[in-house]
Amino acid sequence: MAIRNVVQVGDDVLRKKCFPVEKFDEKLWTLLDDMKDTVREQEGAGLAAPQVGILRRAVVVDVEEGFFEFVNPTFLSQKGEQVGPEGCLSVKGKQGTVTRPYKVKIAYQDRFGNKQTLEAKGFFFFSFCHELDHLDGVLYIDKATNIVSGI
Numbered sequence: 407m408a409i410r411n412v413v414q415v416g417d418d419v420l421r422k423k424c425f426p427v428e429k430f431d432e433k434l435w436t437l438l439d440d441m442k443d444t445v446r447e448q449e450g451a452g453l454a455a456p457q458v459g460i461l462r463r464a465v466v467v468d469v470e471e472g473f474f475e476f477v478n479p480t481f482l483s484q485k486g487e488q489v490g491p492e493g494c495l496s497v498k499g500k501q502g503t504v505t506r507p508y509k510v511k512i513a514y515q516d517r518f519g520n521k522q523t524l525e526a527k528g529f530f531f532f533s534f535c536h537e538l539d540h541l542d543g544v545l546y547i548d549k550a551t552n553i554v555s556g557i
Contacts, residue, residue: 438475480513502554
């Protein structure tokens with residue numbers, strides 16, 4: 407396991423759509439393990455594969471509810487909305503206000519390719535929604551209002 411370099415805003419990789427993961431092998435497991443180490447080292451709530459330069463649909467989220475890995479995640483449903491402050495490991499020193507769904511249901515695969523579904527609400531999925539945007543080349547600053555620097 408290793409700490410990977412977090413790509414910063416301005417790098418084209420952050421604006422590209424990611425490809426689905428097709429091989430559930432040691433290469434994927436290493437990526438997920440490295441992403442876990444990296445997000446913890448950076449003291450973030452989540453990290454998407456393009457943030458470490460890999461154009462694959464893989465996300466890790468490290469929140470109060472625990473550590474989660476999502477491979478090939480998709481939304482099944484979204485309800486309500488919540489508004490809150492948001493920052494990003496790829497946009498250092500800035501924070502903005504973003505509106506996200508309050509409750510979502512998703513489908514995804516685990517690191518072994520097993521299909522899963524999960525329904526949750528609150529900050530956990532606020533973070534997840536942020537990371538899922540990365541898989542489509544969207545940054546929170548594209549949606550945010552009241553962006554402030556120096557955070």
